[in-house]
Amino acid sequence: MVHITRKPVVAVLKETAQGERRVALVPADIGKLSQYDIVVEAGAGLNAGFIDDDYTTAGGRISTRAEAIAGADLVLSVRAPDFAGFVPGKVLISLGGRDTAVTEAAAKAQILHLGMERLPRITRAQSMDVLSSQASIAGYAAVLEGARYLDTLLPMMTTAAGIVRPAKMIALGAGVAGLQALATARRLGAVTYGFDVREAAREQVESLGAEFVFPDVPDAKAEGTGGYAAAQSDDQQARLRRALTASLSRTNLIITSAQIPGRAAPILIDDETIAAMTPGTVIVDMAAETGGNVTITQPDEVVRHGRVTVLGPTNLPSAAPTDSSRLYSGNMRTLLTHLCKDGALNLTAGDEILDALAGGQAMPARAAA
Template sequence: MGQNTHKAVIAVLAETLPGERRVALVPADIGKLAQYDIVVEAGAGLNAGFVDEDYSAAGGKILARAEAIAAADLVLAVRAPDFAGFAPGKVVISLGGRDAAVADAAAKAQILHLGMERLPRITRAQSMDVLSSQASIAGYSAVLEGARHLDTLLPMMTTAAGIVRPAKMIALGAGVAGLQALATARRLGAVTYGFDVREAAREQVESLGAEFVFPDVPDAKAEGTGGYAAAQSDDQQFRLRRALTEALSRTNLIITSAQIPGRVAPILIDEETIAAMLPGTVIIDMAAETGGNVTITKPDQIVRHGRVTVIGPTNLPSAAPTDSSRLYSGNMRTLLTHLCKAGPLNLQAGDEILDALAGDQALPARAAA
């Protein structure tokens, strides 16, 4: 894993998680990575709309899974593979950097797992930020999913039979996903509102034509490191829920996306709040994978509480796998270019980005100049 004199080999694997339709590298990016030899597992891009012939035409070599893994210096995936058939010392780059089960499996298999969630929030790493690129797709998809389950239409319509009033939509959490949800809902004609515990989010919410909701709850508003919201106590969360109830009782579509890295998602909506909602209200809980922002959320299930529907999708980017794969691939291409920016592949300690991706795992020491 130190300096290499040969051209490093990248393997692009097919995803094995049910419902995962993305691929880690698309054909268009293969030609932009001439410093690597690239092998692709047969069928890796099919679910995202990319056939093997596309990869071959771009310069990739199609291999069976075991052959691709065996040939690789770096293995790329969207979701962390189970490491079955991986020789000790292999390097895998994928999501799963905050998953304890992935970390344990990698340690047991003696695999260096570079988790993309660990990417540092610094300016020169922005073009590698898969969490942001995929959150943008997820925010868009969340609104479409919510609209599909609503009993009403999002836009206002004037017809000979009467007027259809526009639906009201609110995004709880004004990160990348929440802001994209607001932009999408507004384009579809909804009246939009945005909430975040960070006062700094007001300008972004209002720039999208939404009204910023900021309940007067002392000590419940906080900004953590890296632009994320800070964790709140149970009491702060309770008081915030009660303060939000009035605003939520007047909305038809609610998109929640409040998450704190490495922590269980904060509870923003409980059963008392749900009881006050309009009949037919739909909640899309984008934080379902980390516990959910709603007390009754169940991952990848639809839960009905009276006339309110709560949906907890955990893989919204896969709803648009072609574009989400293109964005993920672009992030990955930038990272791979960075790893070879000074010549042969270098996975030694001392690089701010690489050190962050490795987390607590040991990297080879950088040789003294």
């Protein structure tokens, strides 16, 4: 094991993916990471509302991208960047852990990529859970995005000219994003419903004032491990779609967020269901990046099928980049604290969290002090 007689250096990169407005570390967290030397690429936080002076005031150093990468022990990013300027042996922490293209590019460049999607679902890793923190933002943003395309209002209104009845909203998938969507829609005055193949989700849905919808379909429940839903057969999915059609045909706004790690998103809404929907219905398909829960979803496009509108946003957290960056940064801060204890950066195998993030990649046996 190699010991480096200096503080380990963390580089925070400016995002280059189109439409990505978040930043991996915010100024407020720099002062809480005194065990590290933090170097920030110039302009990294601008799109999230943080200027370079904010970072220097907090104790960070501003640098060019090339210099930041060259001197870093750990490189932080929200989305996995291209690996131009990375030398073999560099360590990147970012999203992209389930992206085959990222995995292959990292292997080719001999980069150790710690993919945040691989974080284990264990108690001591909860405060590092980027997927959950970002899903909360996404669920909120999905309702606002859907409301923009609705022909009707979400809340009930009583006016001298007449009464506007409240819209009906349903969340298909009651994970973090779906639950946040339900909470947001209810605050905006909609009548809310929630569906999930996990019976355990019933109590969570009802705690938010929504009605839990579960059609009477044999073998429809699919409890998986780690809080996720289990995969269903094509026949099970087809029977479930037919059973859900009646509920969806009476709904104005539908938020879908059903996903299964490592697999294409299950189809919850097909052409037959869409044909039965109320004119003006809006669907926000939050699973667009993994194939979509709707047959006609197109990533980052608005698809109109008759008078039904289907939105396929793939980066809803960037709709609120300041707060989503703060949450992402909080997750990163906790992870960085875990990796560097008593002044030593530990990237050796054997730690449950680190091994999961690495996903089977070989890790350098080294420490920094």
